Amino acid sequence: MALKNEYLKKVLAEVEKRDAGEPEFIQAVTEVLESLEPVVEARPELEKLNVVGRITEPERFIQFRVPWVDDNGNVQVNRGFRVEFNSAIGPYKGGLRLHPTVCTSVIKFLGFEQCFKNALTTLPMGGGKGGSDFDPKGKSDMEIMRFCQSFMTELCRHIGPDTDVPAGDIGVGGREIGFMFGQYKRIRNEFTGVLTGKGLTYGGSLARTEATGYGLCYFTEEMLSCMKGDSFKGKTVVISGSGNVAIYATEKATQLGGKVVALSDSNGYIYDPNGINLDVVKQIKEVERGRIKEYAARVPGSVYTEGCKGIWTIKCDIALPCATQNELDEESAKVLVANGVMAVAEGANMPSTPGAIEAFQSAGILFGPAKASNAGGVATSGLEMSQNSQRLSWTFEEVDAKLKNIMVTIFHDSYNAAKKYGMEGNLVAGANIAGFEKIADAMIAQGVC
Numbered sequence: 001m002a003l004k005n006e007y008l009k010k011v012l013a014e015v016e017k018r019d020a021g022e023p024e025f026i027q028a029v030t031e032v033l034e035s036l037e038p039v040v041e042a043r044p045e046l047e048k049l050n051v052v053g054r055i056t057e058p059e060r061f062i063q064f065r066v067p068w069v070d071d072n073g074n075v076q077v078n079r080g081f082r083v084e085f086n087s088a089i090g091p092y093k094g095g096l097r098l099h100p101t102v103c104t105s106v107i108k109f110l111g112f113e114q115c116f117k118n119a120l121t122t123l124p125m126g127g128g129k130g131g132s133d134f135d136p137k138g139k140s141d142m143e144i145m146r147f148c149q150s151f152m153t154e155l156c157r158h159i160g161p162d163t164d165v166p167a168g169d170i171g172v173g174g175r176e177i178g179f180m181f182g183q184y185k186r187i188r189n190e191f192t193g194v195l196t197g198k199g200l201t202y203g204g205s206l207a208r209t210e211a212t213g214y215g216l217c218y219f220t221e222e223m224l225s226c227m228k229g230d231s232f233k234g235k236t237v238v239i240s241g242s243g244n245v246a247i248y249a250t251e252k253a254t255q256l257g258g259k260v261v262a263l264s265d266s267n268g269y270i271y272d273p274n275g276i277n278l279d280v281v282k283q284i285k286e287v288e289r290g291r292i293k294e295y296a297a298r299v300p301g302s303v304y305t306e307g308c309k310g311i312w313t314i315k316c317d318i319a320l321p322c323a324t325q326n327e328l329d330e331e332s333a334k335v336l337v338a339n340g341v342m343a344v345a346e347g348a349n350m351p352s353t354p355g356a357i358e359a360f361q362s363a364g365i366l367f368g369p370a371k372a373s374n375a376g377g378v379a380t381s382g383l384e385m386s387q388n389s390q391r392l393s394w395t396f397e398e399v400d401a402k403l404k405n406i407m408v409t410i411f412h413d414s415y416n417a418a419k420k421y422g423m424e425g426n427l428v429a430g431a432n433i434a435g436f437e438k439i440a441d442a443m444i445a446q447g448v449c
């Protein structure tokens with residue numbers, strides 16, 4: 001869809017010029033700007049105060065060297081990043097990703113999306129993101145620790161419980177957060193809620209591990225119920241990935257009565273027509289840190305296929321992409337539609353390409369965009385921050401109930417924002433608008449800064 005509004009065209013042209021060579025960031029900005037046309041038409045102050053121009057430029061971008069020593073005594077060097085994108089509604093908040101594909105463009109697209117997602121949670125959190133091109137695969141625990149300590153030695157200058165609160169993302173789970181937290185505490189000599197996703201013995205929140213996957217299913221259940229009068233019950237579900245988000249989406253989708261029949265990793269996918277045995281998956285992925293391929297060797301009746309894209313050829317009612325950006329393209333989307341999919345909700349960040357989203361929307365498929373549907377992780381991180389500030393911990397049930405309530409609210413806020421601007425049912429536009437308006441109002445109130 002080409003932009004029509006002159007102001008938005010000008011902002012996008014500026015981003016394309018200034019950030020040429022950052023395709024993921026430009027993709028994310030384009031999608032948001034396309035949703036904002038009716039909003040900037042209705043609210044001239046947005047152009048007058050150049051709110052969109054300011055919101056597409058990070059407040060701060062930090063890049064640094066991360067030297068560390070491997071088990072053979074060789075000195076390795078990686079590149080570390082932190083983008084502090086927007087602090088209009090609270091301290092910067094967003095995960096850290098460790099993956100060889102991490103670069104300026106990926107960190108900026110993730111940080112930009114995070115601003116709107118965090119606004120949607122209704123909690124006071126600004127947007128940020130960070131990480132490194134370090135590849136944790138095949139590294140020993142001691143190598144991971146040395147890397148994390150070196151990474152935090154620099155990052156600790158820029159973060160703090162009221163300034164910027166990182167969390168996990170791809171390649172960063174409880175182990176890595178523990179190493180980073182230990183190093184922060186050692187350097188700064190303070191025990192604070194500077195990171196979320198911490199272990200339960202040192203300030204972590206119950207239900208944080210489950211939160212993104214569970215939240216995705218709570219959102220999807222509400223979307224099915226309100227827009228189709230339906231639910232997970234009796235539905236066949238395909239979930240890509242087999243990391244944190246995919247595992248807990250599988251758990252909740254199953255609890256809600258769905259049958260999850262496929263999971264994947266970056267090498268291939270498993271298909272189990274009897275429904276995924278999650279205990280086996282957790283043993284392979286969480287305990288042994290192994291490959292999803294091993295599932296087929298352990299569970300009779302299941303099959304493994306090389307190549308991850310083929311997962312979208314499996315017939316299903318609900319598809320939940322939970323692996324990585326741009327993993328579901330237009331061709332795959334058309335196959336899903338032809339096979340009768342009724343709902344797609346994104347667990348990963350920006351997993352569907354623009355062509356895929358267009359294919360779903362034009363076929364009338366319910367589509368939950370990442371900013372809204374995977375906000376449960378950061379929402380629960382926000383709850384972890386609240387517990388840390390109050391020096392207390394809530395029960396699993398308390399956190400889970402708050403998470404569910406937040407996800408239901410996000411669905412309705414997105415749905416209502418789309419309806420208000422004449423795009424009823426378009427949750428991509430609704431989520432972008434609802435998140436944007438909250439940040440924009442705060443930015444306007446705080447003056448040009």
Ligand code: NDP
Pocket residue numbers: 168169170171172212240241242243244245246264265266267308322323324325327347348349374375377378
């Ligand atoms: P993990 O590192 O725990 O898992 C990522 C999974 O995706 C792994 O199984 C990985 O396989 C797989 N994967 C990576 N690339 C591909 C690919 N091209 N095709 C198929 N599978 C692939 O990360 P998370 O589960 O935490 O994160 C997954 C997504 O969810 C990311 O986009 C992340 O930004 C997003 N997200 C995560 C949140 C969280 O709370 N954890 C919160 C909100 C969003 P392999 O082992 O082969 O690399």
